[in-house]
Amino acid sequence: MPVQNNFEMSEYNFAFLDEGSKREIRRTILKGIAIPGYQVPFASRELPIARGWGTGGLQLTLSLLGRQDCLKVIDQGHDDSVNAVSIRKLAKTSSGIETTTDTVEASVIQTRHRIPEEKLRDDQILVLQVPEPEPMRRVEARETQTERLHAEKEYSSIWVRLYEDIVRWGEITIGADYPCMVHHRYIFNPSPIPRYDVEKLHQADGLYLFGAGREKKIYAVPPYTDVEPLQFEDYLFEVEEFNEESCRLCGSTSTFLDEIYDSSTGDKYYQCSDTGYCSKQQTERKVKANVRT
Amino acid sequence: MGYVAVTGGQEAIEQADNLSLFYRTRNVSTLLNPEMIENQMRLLVDRVMGEGGLYAPEYAAIALKQAEGDPLEAVFLMRAYRSTLTRNYYSHTIDTGDMRVIRRISASFKDIPGGQMLGPTNDYTHRLLQFSLREENERELQNFVEDYGFTEYVEGEITFPKVADLLREQGLIANHDNHEEKEEPFDLTRNKLTYPSTRSARLQALARGETGALTSFAYSSMRGFGVVHPTVGELRVGYAAVTIPYPFSEDEEDGMYIGEVLLTEVETINSFSQNDDNNDVQFSVGYGLTMGQNEVKGIAMSILDRSLETSGEAPAQDEEFVLSHIDSVESYGFVSHLKLPHYITFQSKLDRIRQAQDHKSSNEGEEDYAGTK
Numbered sequence: 001m002p003v004q005n006n007f008e009m010s011e012y013n014f015a016f017l018d019e020g021s022k023r024e025i026r027r028t029i030l031k032g033i034a035i036p037g038y039q040v041p042f043a044s045r046e047l048p049i050a051r052g053w054g055t056g057g058l059q060l061t062l063s064l065l066g067r068q069d070c071l072k073v074i075d076q077g078h079d080d081s082v083n084a085v086s087i088r089k090l091a092k093t094s095s096g097i098e099t100t101t102d103t104v105e106a107s108v109i110q111t112r113h114r115i116p117e118e119k120l121r122d123d124q125i126l127v128l129q130v131p132e133p134e135p136m137r138r139v140e141a142r143e144t145q146t147e148r149l150h151a152e153k154e155y156s157s158i159w160v161r162l163y164e165d166i167v168r169w170g171e172i173t174i175g176a177d178y179p180c181m182v183h184h185r186y187i188f189n190p191s192p193i194p195r196y197d198v199e200k201l202h203q204a205d206g207l208y209l210f211g212a213g214r215e216k217k218i219y220a221v222p223p224y225t226d227v228e229p230l231q232f233e234d235y236l237f238e239v240e241e242f243n244e245e246s247c248r249l250c251g252s253t254s255t256f257l258d259e260i261y262d263s264s265t266g267d268k269y270y271q272c273s274d275t276g277y278c279s280k281q282q283t284e285r286k287v288k289a290n291v292r293t
Numbered sequence: 294m295g296y297v298a299v300t301g302g303q304e305a306i307e308q309a310d311n312l313s314l315f316y317r318t319r320n321v322s323t324l325l326n327p328e329m330i331e332n333q334m335r336l337l338v339d340r341v342m343g344e345g346g347l348y349a350p351e352y353a354a355i356a357l358k359q360a361e362g363d364p365l366e367a368v369f370l371m372r373a374y375r376s377t378l379t380r381n382y383y384s385h386t387i388d389t390g391d392m393r394v395i396r397r398i399s400a401s402f403k404d405i406p407g408g409q410m411l412g413p414t415n416d417y418t419h420r421l422l423q424f425s426l427r428e429e430n431e432r433e434l435q436n437f438v439e440d441y442g443f444t445e446y447v448e449g450e451i452t453f454p455k456v457a458d459l460l461r462e463q464g465l466i467a468n469h470d471n472h473e474e475k476e477e478p479f480d481l482t483r484n485k486l487t488y489p490s491t492r493s494a495r496l497q498a499l500a501r502g503e504t505g506a507l508t509s510f511a512y513s514s515m516r517g518f519g520v521v522h523p524t525v526g527e528l529r530v531g532y533a534a535v536t537i538p539y540p541f542s543e544d545e546e547d548g549m550y551i552g553e554v555l556l557t558e559v560e561t562i563n564s565f566s567q568n569d570d571n572n573d574v575q576f577s578v579g580y581g582l583t584m585g586q587n588e589v590k591g592i593a594m595s596i597l598d599r600s601l602e603t604s605g606e607a608p609a610q611d612e613e614f615v616l617s618h619i620d621s622v623e624s625y626g627f628v629s630h631l632k633l634p635h636y637i638t639f640q641s642k643l644d645r646i647r648q649a650q651d652h653k654s655s656n657e658g659e660e661d662y663a664g665t666k
Contacts, residue, residue: 018379024483041485046372051626053633076636083633085302113637131630142613144488170652175641192638214623216485240644258636259643273637 015062016094022063032220037182039217056211057129070098072106077114077273115197117277120206128191130212135179135189196239196256201227245270250281330354339585345371346501365625382537394531407453456527457560467575488613502619504590511593514600514609521600523561559591
């Protein structure tokens with residue numbers, strides 16, 4: 001069967017975008033790093049991947065990649081998820097660089113909805129795909145207004161929203177993408193990572209970059225920055241509960257778990273969402289088991 | 294493994310590509326040639342070029358073939374390709390007054406200098422499904438074309454003065470702020486659109502906007518959610534010459550001709566009483582310009598241009614609302630992104646709803662302290 005022609009790399013620039021565009025994006029990143037949590041506007045480019053499918057993250061990745069880099073791409077923690085495959089393939093075919101599924105080997109990691117279980121090092125960059133960069137969008141639809149709210153550090157409306165949640169439901173109902181205060185200045189959306197991952201942003205060793213392609217914003221959490229989830233003294237921030245469940249593949253009880261239903265029996269079970277980490281744990285477990293026997 | 298069937302993503306994608314190819318070609322007796330699309334799907338090609346912001350009829354035809362005729366997808370392909378191109382030149386301002394016109398009408402005046410020219414349009418054709426198209430015969434068509442004896446290129450080109458200029462000379466039209474016209478126009482492809490924007494930014498966003506979205510918003514304004522219900526001063530379709538600054542010349546105005554583009558230009562005239570931002574007794578003009586022949590978009594654009602100059606509560610008067618939602622690459626992409634897996638966020642939501650349910654059941658029978666039940 002004839003296979004459709006893939007992207008012909010030779011017809012395009014290294015890492016797809018033209019050099020001028022990549023430089024513009026890197027400058028925007030630098031500004032973002034200089035003002036942690038502040039959403040820096042940029043002229044987002046259209047990519048061969050649809051808006052809302054990771055084009056913000058991908059523009060960051062493409063503009064950061066050099067020939068020596070090694071890239072890991074995950075979606076939902078998963079290297080082989082269809083969109084992760086698609087993004088990795090575009091980055092790889094347009095740049096020819098190395099890719100990996102091992103968090104430790106990667107110099108740049110692009111992710112959607114998860115931060116890997118293994119701790120980010122100071123020579124690694126984590127690029128997060130952002131659907132909605134504006135934390136205040138929950139309470140205010142207009143960009144003209146939210147910009148002003150940030151400028152004036154006028155965040156009372158989102159605090160009221162959290163308070164109303166508690167009054168109505170007995171708890172804060174925000175699931176993923178939990179709003180946080182970055183270095184005591186800007187409230188930001190950490191992208192739809194689970195609450196479980198939020199703590200990894202606080203005083204981290206590595207650099208976190210956030211790209212929103214459709215909304216045309218770039219922002220950053222540089223290393224050793226304070227990131228505090230919004231909470232009240234008597235209603236503290238809570239991460240997801242797994243009630244002592246463990247991964248059925250590697251046995252881990254200390255990772256973020258996917259809830260899965262067996263397609264034939266309908267039984268519920270759990271397994272690690274970070275598949276790269278999980279397979280490493282499985283290998284280790286086997287090694288240990290072999291040593292014992 | 295059911296729900297996590299995304300495992301094996303690489304192979305699944307390859308198979309999906311193959312299947313798409315299979316579905317596109319399995320019942321094919323004559324392969325569609327992009328040239329056929331370019332010449333026989335003229336209006337669709339024009340629409341894709343306009344929304345794609347790339348004047349390249351051949352590429353638009355290829356995009357349409359690749360997209361199996363989906364204009365949103367074809368526009369997306371054009372835009373993505375556009376991102377890879379280096380910006381070499383900015384053209385001189387195009388003078389649409391010198392346009393080689395193929396169609397030109399005015400709904401304001403019966404007689405306009407130069408006259409009306411109906412040109413290629415189906416406005417007055419009954420929309421009866423022509424079953425005879427099944428049997429259309431190539432030889433007959435060729436004979437028709439030869440007999441018709443039409444050439445677009447006429448000696449001593451036909452150009453027409455603009456209707457709006459006629460009114461402007463009589464002081465009946467409020468000129469747009471000259472100050473802004475002399476400013477370097479905003480470049481939407483190199484800057485993020487921020488609000489409040491400039492008129493040049495607005496016009497650019499509208500010109501690239503999705504035809505259907507623009508038409509809907511303009512319709513809402515005409516129908517009652519807004520104040521704009523204009524008269525078409527002039528609608529013209531024709532070819533305009535594009536020149537770039539001559540690279541070896543000292544004089545910026547020295548132009549080098551690089552080709553011509555088909556454009557639709559619309560100037561609508563709005564009642565002075567709708568001119569609610571000042572008290573001038575003058576008409577105000579709404580302006581629309583799109584690539585190719587796309588008349589409804591041109592008119593819609595001119596309505597929205599005008600509508601966004603007014604203030605009020607209607608959606609079509611709200612710059613941020615209109616301009617943030619008319620780009621098809623963005624709306625198409627974001628709406629379809631819901632097809633992507635959302636396992637993690639859904640897990641987070643599950644956690645919250647279970648907690649909230651627990652909380653509710655444990656509180657049942659107790660006094661409702663917040664009084665919100």
